[in-house]
Amino acid sequence: MNGEILGTVLIFLFTLLLAYPLGKYIARVFKGERTFTNFMNPVERFFFRVCGINPNESMNWKQFLKAMLTINMLWLVYAMLLLIFQHKLPMNPDGNPGQTPDLAFNTAISFLVNCNLQHYSGESGLTYFTQLFVITFLQFVSAATGIALLVALFNGIKEKTTQNLGNFWNYFVKSITRILLPLSIIVAVILAFNGTPTSYAGKDTITTLQGDTVQVSRGPAAGMIAIKQLGTNGGGWFGVNSAHPLENPNYITNAVETISILLIPIALVFALGFYVNRKKLAKVIFAVMTILFVIFCAINIYYETKGNPAIDKLGIAQTTGSMEGKEVRLGAAATALWSVATTSTSNGSVNGMHDSLTPMSGGVVILDMMINALYGGVGVGLLNYFIFIIIAVFMSGLMVGRTPEFMGHKVEAREVKIAALITLLSAFLIKGFTALAAYMVAHHPEIGWAVKPGAWLNNPSYHGFSEMLYEYTSSNANNGSGFEGLGDNNIFWNVTTGIVLLIGRFLPIIAPIAIIGLLANKKFIPESPGTLRTDSYTFGVMTLAVIIIVTALSYLPALALGPLAEYFSLY
Amino acid sequence: MKKNLLISLKMTLVMIILCAVLYPLLIAGIGKATPGGGKGKTVSVNEKVVGYENIGQKFTDDKYFQGRPSAVDYNAAGSAGSNKGPSNPDYLQIVKDRIDTFLVHNPGVKKEEIPADLVTASGSGLDPHITSASAYIQVKRVAAIRNLSEEKVKVLVDQQIEKMILGPSVVNVLKLNIALDNLK
Numbered sequence: 039m040n041g042e043i044l045g046t047v048l049i050f051l052f053t054l055l056l057a058y059p060l061g062k063y064i065a066r067v068f069k070g071e072r073t074f075t076n077f078m079n080p081v082e083r084f085f086f087r088v089c090g091i092n093p094n095e096s097m098n099w100k101q102f103l104k105a106m107l108t109i110n111m112l113w114l115v116y117a118m119l120l121l122i123f124q125h126k127l128p129m130n131p132d133g134n135p136g137q138t139p140d141l142a143f144n145t146a147i148s149f150l151v152n153c154n155l156q157h158y159s160g161e162s163g164l165t166y167f168t169q170l171f172v173i174t175f176l177q178f179v180s181a182a183t184g185i186a187l188l189v190a191l192f193n194g195i196k197e198k199t200t201q202n203l204g205n206f207w208n209y210f211v212k213s214i215t216r217i218l219l220p221l222s223i224i225v226a227v228i229l230a231f232n233g234t235p236t237s238y239a240g241k242d243t244i245t246t247l248q249g250d251t252v253q254v255s256r257g258p259a260a261g262m263i264a265i266k267q268l269g270t271n272g273g274g275w276f277g278v279n280s281a282h283p284l285e286n287p288n289y290i291t292n293a294v295e296t297i298s299i300l301l302i303p304i305a306l307v308f309a310l311g312f313y314v315n316r317k318k319l320a321k322v323i324f325a326v327m328t329i330l331f332v333i334f335c336a337i338n339i340y341y342e343t344k345g346n347p348a349i350d351k352l353g354i355a356q357t358t359g360s361m362e363g364k365e366v367r368l369g370a371a372a373t374a375l376w377s378v379a380t381t382s383t384s385n386g387s388v389n390g391m392h393d394s395l396t397p398m399s400g401g402v403v404i405l406d407m408m409i410n411a412l413y414g415g416v417g418v419g420l421l422n423y424f425i426f427i428i429i430a431v432f433m434s435g436l437m438v439g440r441t442p443e444f445m446g447h448k449v450e451a452r453e454v455k456i457a458a459l460i461t462l463l464s465a466f467l468i469k470g471f472t473a474l475a476a477y478m479v480a481h482h483p484e485i486g487w488a489v490k491p492g493a494w495l496n497n498p499s500y501h502g503f504s505e506m507l508y509e510y511t512s513s514n515a516n517n518g519s520g521f522e523g524l525g526d527n528n529i530f531w532n533v534t535t536g537i538v539l540l541i542g543r544f545l546p547i548i549a550p551i552a553i554i555g556l557l558a559n560k561k562f563i564p565e566s567p568g569t570l571r572t573d574s575y576t577f578g579v580m581t582l583a584v585i586i587i588v589t590a591l592s593y594l595p596a597l598a599l600g601p602l603a604e605y606f607s608l609y
Numbered sequence: 610m611k612k613n614l615l616i617s618l619k620m621t622l623v624m625i626i627l628c629a630v631l632y633p634l635l636i637a638g639i640g641k642a643t644p645g646g647g648k649g650k651t652v653s654v655n656e657k658v659v660g661y662e663n664i665g666q667k668f669t670d671d672k673y674f675q676g677r678p679s680a681v682d683y684n685a686a687g688s689a690g691s692n693k694g695p696s697n698p699d700y701l702q703i704v705k706d707r708i709d710t711f712l713v714h715n716p717g718v719k720k721e722e723i724p725a726d727l728v729t730a731s732g733s734g735l736d737p738h739i740t741s742a743s744a745y746i747q748v749k750r751v752a753a754i755r756n757l758s759e760e761k762v763k764v765l766v767d768q769q770i771e772k773m774i775l776g777p778s779v780v781n782v783l784k785l786n787i788a789l790d791n792l793k
Contacts, residue, residue: 236636247654248667261633522689604695
């Protein structure tokens, strides 16, 4: 067991070791400096020429957002059509059916917004065609969208006074050709050599040693798994995601996949420092995020390796920890680390079933998604954190009696209003919809949807409530993991989570870009001794306090009804 | 708007070709060089495929070492965990029943010796492994049914343990049972 815990520490340290140089590299890529991937130049030039793009054309915040929203809208229509008609398309060796319109609505949105909530099971709900042309495709482009938006934020922070946030198309293409694609190829090859399938062959039928006939699902999975980990997407090839022994064959692949979850989100924090040339700012942000991340990891590793007290009472030995929903080759500690990594970064892949986590760990992963800014999704994590910064700037301004400033720009009523609304929006969406779902379960259990509300919950009592709370929290955070016992493939969940997904993605990324667009347009005020420095550790503590206070005020009552109540009923 | 839409259309096509066609083909090509040729590593007995190395299979017969409980009865075309919460009374009853069943089939084993992974369902429903403790505890039963000495079966288990420095030490149930069938 101690070896397993040491393993989790080493995995995290190794991630940091890789993330630092990667962050430096990412900053160079977007500054347009020379990097070893310059051999991609001709490819990118070709793309720009074909598409009619001038990559040096400057965009203000509105133009930037318009370009981003237009292409995202197009992808939504494209994805939904393909999913509905997938049974009429080629590359369907297993003969899987088309998705129902409500499921296609949910799936298309879910992958568009980098969430990857899956109300289908990979083996039977998609064809190889849609796995590649919808799922894998969207996993690349939605991650690249996030990174491109973040670079716009970087530009707004870097320049003294500017309207120019850079060129969306330029950043979007380079995110794929210089970051996501090369890293994905490396990870996919590692997976392939450890036993993850890559071929387009369909299901195999075998007779087992004991004489049973079994069908084994396969497919070109390795490439998709690589980008789902690296792009904080999280939607798995197989139904059980990276708990599946073909999706995550051994301890080594598990380490590689865990690193892949955290790598780009952490690297982007460092990239901020290098790009805007304020390394201290990046350090402070990294420190705040890491403090909470490490605390969450410690809690989950403690409770998962300790085992389920209700099983202790049955009188058996849990020397390997709480094993329900976990895989023996990965172990409880590695699954606990993954559970925090995947919810911190809005990845949402799992290597064990979160529904079976012990209550405190289950609560931590929900809380982690409520914060949704500890490293966060590729690009969007820092955008979320930026909202917390604006609120912290405002609060500190009130406390010291000065006009709040961020990086030499006055933060005024309009910016603070936007930030405050975004913070309240999450709480409203999560709690409002959870309340609606709970109402349906309690008062309309017999409605004739594909799954009746009375049959939604796989577990009774507090834990059943947690299943619903988790689903909307995950949707709003664009995370995509779930307490998967929930019977969610029916029109109620497909439509409501679809709505939460859309709002939960686009408003929280439009808002920071609007704020930085407005700020960067203002007159630059040079720093004076009276300036509250946002790149100081004092301000880091302030941001940490804001994160804790805002989250606690918004969500503690909801958490008390679910995981906390379950905790006190068991311990 | 019109300009953006035109660019978006073209950009989408370009990225489909890059990310959904070329990239998976490249990985599939490299995959051909891997063990199993990218189709999954199979295990054969007398040149007949009896399973996939990484896909757990159902063993119900007492003469075989048994794997972990599976929420989907080892259906490798529909993986799933039980998704049972830790405080669910129905779930705890199921675990209790599994413990009782195990004790019936393994006389002489004390309850507190049963490793947790043998009575809890795996995450995938296809877990190919058990812990080394879960293999050792079945040695007595398997040896008795097969009329083998316990010592001999235990040595076999020793050989099948895949030791990991950081991760857990595990035993692949399918490989162990194939080796067991080969014991004279």
